[in-house]
Amino acid sequence: MKAVIMAGGEGARLRPLTCDRPKPMVPLLGRPMMEYILKLLQKHELQELAVTLQYLPERIKEHFGSGEDWGVSLNYFLEKEPLGTAGSVKNAASLLNETFLVISGDCLTDIDLTEALRFHRCKEALVTLVLTPREDPLEYGIVMTDTSGKITRFLEKPSWGEVFSDTVNTGIYILEPEVLRYIPEGKKFDFSRDLFPLLLGEEKPLFGCVLPGYWCDIGGLEQYTQAQYDMLAGRVAVEFPAAEREKGIWISPGVELAEGSRLLPPVFIGPGSRIGAGTTVGEYAVIGAQNYIGTGAEVKRGITWEGVNLASRAALKGGILGQKVLLEAGATVYEEAVLGDKSVLGEGSVINPGVLVWPNKRVESGIVLRSNLVWGSRASRFLFSFDGIKGRFNGDLNPEAGVSLGAAFGFMLGQGKRAVVGSEPGAAAGLLKDALKVGLSSAGAEVYELGEATCAMLRLGVTLFGGKGGVYLHAPAGEDDSLCLRFVDEEGMNLSRNDERKMEQLYYRNDFARVSPGEIMEEVRVPGLVERYREHLGGAVKSGTVRKHKFKIVLSCPTGLARDVVIDLLEELGCSLYYIPLPEDTISPRCFARDSVRELGEKVGADLGGVLTPDGERLFLTTNGGRLLEDEELQALITLLQLRHRQLTSVAVPVTAPRVHEELARRFSGQVVRTRTSPRQRMEGLRGMELSFLPQAFDGTRILLELLDFMASEQKTLEQLLQEIPPFYMKEKKIPCPWNQKGRIMRQLVQETEGAQVELIEGLKVYRPEGWALVLPDPDEPAYRVIGEGNTEESAGSLVDFYSERVRVLQQE
Numbered sequence: 107m108k109a110v111i112m113a114g115g116e117g118a119r120l121r122p123l124t125c126d127r128p129k130p131m132v133p134l135l136g137r138p139m140m141e142y143i144l145k146l147l148q149k150h151e152l153q154e155l156a157v158t159l160q161y162l163p164e165r166i167k168e169h170f171g172s173g174e175d176w177g178v179s180l181n182y183f184l185e186k187e188p189l190g191t192a193g194s195v196k197n198a199a200s201l202l203n204e205t206f207l208v209i210s211g212d213c214l215t216d217i218d219l220t221e222a223l224r225f226h227r228c229k230e231a232l233v234t235l236v237l238t239p240r241e242d243p244l245e246y247g248i249v250m251t252d253t254s255g256k257i258t259r260f261l262e263k264p265s266w267g268e269v270f271s272d273t274v275n276t277g278i279y280i281l282e283p284e285v286l287r288y289i290p291e292g293k294k295f296d297f298s299r300d301l302f303p304l305l306l307g308e309e310k311p312l313f314g315c316v317l318p319g320y321w322c323d324i325g326g327l328e329q330y331t332q333a334q335y336d337m338l339a340g341r342v343a344v345e346f347p348a349a350e351r352e353k354g355i356w357i358s359p360g361v362e363l364a365e366g367s368r369l370l371p372p373v374f375i376g377p378g379s380r381i382g383a384g385t386t387v388g389e390y391a392v393i394g395a396q397n398y399i400g401t402g403a404e405v406k407r408g409i410t411w412e413g414v415n416l417a418s419r420a421a422l423k424g425g426i427l428g429q430k431v432l433l434e435a436g437a438t439v440y441e442e443a444v445l446g447d448k449s450v451l452g453e454g455s456v457i458n459p460g461v462l463v464w465p466n467k468r469v470e471s472g473i474v475l476r477s478n479l480v481w482g483s484r485a486s487r488f489l490f491s492f493d494g495i496k497g498r499f500n501g502d503l504n505p506e507a508g509v510s511l512g513a514a515f516g517f518m519l520g521q522g523k524r525a526v527v528g529s530e531p532g533a534a535a536g537l538l539k540d541a542l543k544v545g546l547s548s549a550g551a552e553v554y555e556l557g558e559a560t561c562a563m564l565r566l567g568v569t570l571f572g573g574k575g576g577v578y579l580h581a582p583a584g585e586d587d588s589l590c591l592r593f594v595d596e597e598g599m600n601l602s603r604n605d606e607r608k609m610e611q612l613y614y615r616n617d618f619a620r621v622s623p624g625e626i627m628e629e630v631r632v633p634g635l636v637e638r639y640r641e642h643l644g645g646a647v648k649s650g651t652v653r654k655h656k657f658k659i660v661l662s663c664p665t666g667l668a669r670d671v672v673i674d675l676l677e678e679l680g681c682s683l684y685y686i687p688l689p690e691d692t693i694s695p696r697c698f699a700r701d702s703v704r705e706l707g708e709k710v711g712a713d714l715g716g717v718l719t720p721d722g723e724r725l726f727l728t729t730n731g732g733r734l735l736e737d738e739e740l741q742a743l744i745t746l747l748q749l750r751h752r753q754l755t756s757v758a759v760p761v762t763a764p765r766v767h768e769e770l771a772r773r774f775s776g777q778v779v780r781t782r783t784s785p786r787q788r789m790e791g792l793r794g795m796e797l798s799f800l801p802q803a804f805d806g807t808r809i810l811l812e813l814l815d816f817m818a819s820e821q822k823t824l825e826q827l828l829q830e831i832p833p834f835y836m837k838e839k840k841i842p843c844p845w846n847q848k849g850r851i852m853r854q855l856v857q858e859t860e861g862a863q864v865e866l867i868e869g870l871k872v873y874r875p876e877g878w879a880l881v882l883p884d885p886d887e888p889a890y891r892v893i894g895e896g897n898t899e900e901s902a903g904s905l906v907d908f909y910s911e912r913v914r915v916l917q918q919e
Contacts, residue, residue, distance in 0.1 A: 190300070215321040225315040231280070236280075239273055275298060382418075394412045402419045424443075452472070490601070512542035514613040516618075519574045522551075524574055530720050571632060661673070663722075695718075855913075876896050
């Protein structure tokens, strides 16, 4: 007699364990669960088997091959599209020319299949369903039979009001080949939903055989865990892949137990694993093959797969660890939590109960992870990135996270303090902003809603309306599925690192109080912000001078309020404006400036072209000669404007900027202050100087207006102004580098340059006769930036190449 193993399931409810393996390949006590089905079938002399495949079929075929090692013959049948349970069996019809049995490849059972076959033949049934009693039948198909065993009624996954029996369908069927005629070819068709009601309606001989024994449908993580607990407790009659050294203690070959380690039954330890001194392993613990359980570590009711490493004092208390997971020293995983393959839990970190971590993620040291980690590559104790909090919408940044972030920020500001909120247009930004406002109000903050705005407007609004802080939301260019949240203080500056840390601690620890209903403050919709912002921008230009010049400008920016403000201002200044909407799906505003804006500018003879980013803070310029300015050129042009046109005595530029700023400062008897690269640090560098940071240095519209005023007063084109800036040559490379090597590499580079002229404002800046090179750890990515300036283009390239290679070589060491 033949049998069919249904092995096409992808196991969505078992994720993250099934992200890159089919459900039948998920291990039970170190063996794929389908192996137990093969052994069961072979035990009952069912040896010619069809295996239906759909999700990641090669993983099953590679492991089981012909089936010879298990004493069976395997024939594989692939579904190109999901065909349902009955449809998948119909797909194997070429093999099924006699009575056959159907069983799922992702269940665990010891039911007597020989007795089920005897029953089927005795009753001369067309179909026999193997049934088993269940105390809670809600998750299964329930079946009612008469005294002869003939099925009279069944229902798939009922509610309690629909329950009419406690005998449930195990998904084990015995069928005659004639049944296949009732299953349509190449269409989705299920046994329980389609075929059995059809046969029952035609009064065909359908029987239910109620049998004792163990049966578990491993549908989700809870059942997966319980099945292995049941194996350890002896509730299921299966052969263990290990010897029982003492009662309830199963030890596989090659296991090393250090002196002082404790094993508490029942426990299973896979082959080649090493258990360190002072460890406690047991009470329903399952340790996979080639594990290392370090000194003082603890595993209770936990399940580990192959190649897992628990460092000293790490603890697994009821969770599941996929292949090659690493728990660093003192890390803890609690019950029902799951870490996918090759994930790393940093030193002292905690995964809270029920949290799921997808494969290849890193949870950094000291983190308490309270929600699932699905997107991105890591959970960092540093919630803030280089310029705010950035994440995937409805992934890292979902409405629940928005409420918690708002509550943490509101609590940090203080009850009754004013929080100013604004965002770019868009449904995603609006939804998350609403969630933030809920959190802010719950913590007792008074919310001032600006509505649609640019970040420059938000910064101004905080200072105008007496805000203790503010939040701006926007989508980074080219990342439609992501959002960025920029938190600012009462001066409109990005939060200091101290305030960021304080907010991170509040958020991760969920350590903030909520106010009573009577203390919740009404939201205030702020009127008149646009007029105040226009007033503020009006001080940037001598309108009469600009109006006389009648500039031709090609401009692109997102549609909405920001566009209306800048267009109105430019038209009031007598400019001839050619507007191109910035497409919502633009990956790079810089590329759009280089291509579309430059092309139209050349066609109409524009004096300049500009692209404003959606947040309003960056400006990309093209010249009257049709050239796109590099960031360093625009920065130098602004320094020239500040020193000559605004007659400032000091300018602030980041450590990455070229030496041309010092040359310009000497020409105008000024000085240059070098700052670190983050927006907050640049703002701090500007504080106290004649140039206020807000909004001139961080408002693209303001910069555009001041450049027009500069060109008009000097009566020069943009190209002519650029010619006054001495030439400079810069190069940059990004070198991948693992997070855990960054500190060591920087230390070794500093040691190598001892005695040389270096600067440590940020990163390592090394001065050489032919120029300088800056080795800068990237704050948001596992990488280094290597930036160089040389006396020639070749020398700049050589400096960058040299230090890039040093970073690569030091990684190998």
